[in-house]
Amino acid sequence: MTWYDANLVLIQGTVTGLLLALSVQVPLRMGVFSFAGAGAYGIGSYGGAILVLDYEMAALPTLLLTTVGGAVVVLVLGLMIFRLNGLYLAMATVAFDLIISVVAINGGELTGGSTGRFGVITDFTMAQMFTIAGAALILVAMSELGRTGRRVNTVREDPELAASMGIRVRRYRLAAFFVSGALGACAGCLNILVRSTVSPLDIGFPLIVLALTMIIVGGSLSWKGAVIGAIIFTWLPDVLAVIGEWQELIYGIIVAIAAVLLPRGIYGMYVDGKRAVLRWRRRRSGATADVLAAEEERESDDPPPRVGELTPSEMGAQG
């Protein structure tokens, strides 16, 4: 219990960081390169502060209202820009995030200008926080399983194929925006409910970089990657504090190496490694090949390997 109390701030940070990371990861998994989740985080934070301070609302209705609000705003954004692709879409959402932070600076008394809002005290408990975050995580994880998961993968990897299979690509992409907005706003609101302050500095460009970093280092195609990333980047500064003054540099080097060399993140590396081990074992004992092949199929989160990748010896082992 003492460890829990001592690290309460970091635990809270991990939970909000996880939801923020998911808000960028969910669209990415559908092939939508959108950072709108970071803007929704700002909406959630400021919305939560305003509702609690100016309208004296309780914690849970505030959370519900900001989450729905963030989802709707980002959905409207998505309706405006869904025609864009790749980098252009990414930059339009970055522009959206930065506009939100400029609005926060210029919002007068409502947003508290450059000092932000503070003193948001409610009856919100940690148990409620864990329940809500857990529920969100389970919902996201479910979207990776079975039929929905396969559809999402198809929408990302080959939109034309998806459309020809009768998947409504546009609807999936808009859903990605909606979910991203809900998750981002929820993360922002949770943050204000447990931390009690928000300022424009919390929602600028560094927030986008943080969310992106978590996913890239953790792994971009599975919620497990977001969990790994959120844990690493909430706790890393604390761990690196031991090293002392150069911690930011080491942080930067880790991010750069991950971005360049591990495009699928730590979780992707784990999946690849596991696959390689399974393949190696299969080559050694042909008898258990079928069992292991089934296990490999179950473990992989990626599209199944193409026939061209199989070497003749593997084909022999399978046959």
Add this chain to the structure above:
Amino acid sequence: MQDVLSVVSLGSIYLLFALGMSLTWGTIDILNFSHGSIFMFSTFTAYLILGSTTLPLLVVIAIGVVVGALMSLVVQVLAFEQIIKRARNKRSAEMQILIGGIGVAIIPLAIAQHHTKSNPFGLGASSFEVTTWVVGDLRITNIVSLTILVAVALWGVTALWLRRSRNGLALRAIGIDAEVASMMGVDRRRLALVTMAISGGLAGLAGVLFTFSLGAITPESGDTLLVKAFACIILGGVGSMAGVAFGAYFLAACEVWVLTQTSGSWVEAVSFGLIFLVLLVRPAGVFGRKEVRRT
């Protein structure tokens, strides 16, 4: 009139900065998000060197250009070439280059922030004196006029080089279809390195001139300029040299106008709003042609 001058000088800084980004993005498809860090760090290096000796303006500029070009080459070799080598297709390569650029940019930023404690730093230790000339009711400093001249001249030279020289032709060919270009004997790797070096040199030059005319910059200045340069490029149209000049001066004009009309804290929203508006109304930009992309 003074406002027009502000527009021209601000626009020239944007132009110098955006020119390098536009060059790499329009030809070798690299949207380099470490451009802002290179801009800042080459100035920072000049600042460190000036800490021990006093140097004339031209030497300081040369330091900025060389450091910028070297950093850009390092980023290209260590990061972008590795990403392109590993990427499955062009689309994922583009996104990873964006992410990799953001990641790499953290390193120089961390060094500069650590050293300066995030305080502004300037190049005041050089032997160069900023003097102000008064022409009629116009006030203009020598560094501002130099910036304007350099920006316009370099823009002209780059545009001519792209249009007239053999290397420029090869580069534009890569921009349209990299595979066919390499079949025609274009050495993509060498040209990409040259382009990145030029781009980095421009970033370093912009950094030194910007710091001289402003007095000081913070380690974070690069990030802000990055988004603005992006606005300039897409406003004019990716790959269009006329476009990037139009974008730079148009953005500067809008910002100066907002600055004179309001209290000033809305200025930052201008570039973000413009990005948004252009992407909605005309994603190809004002001077943009329809994107040529074969799969």
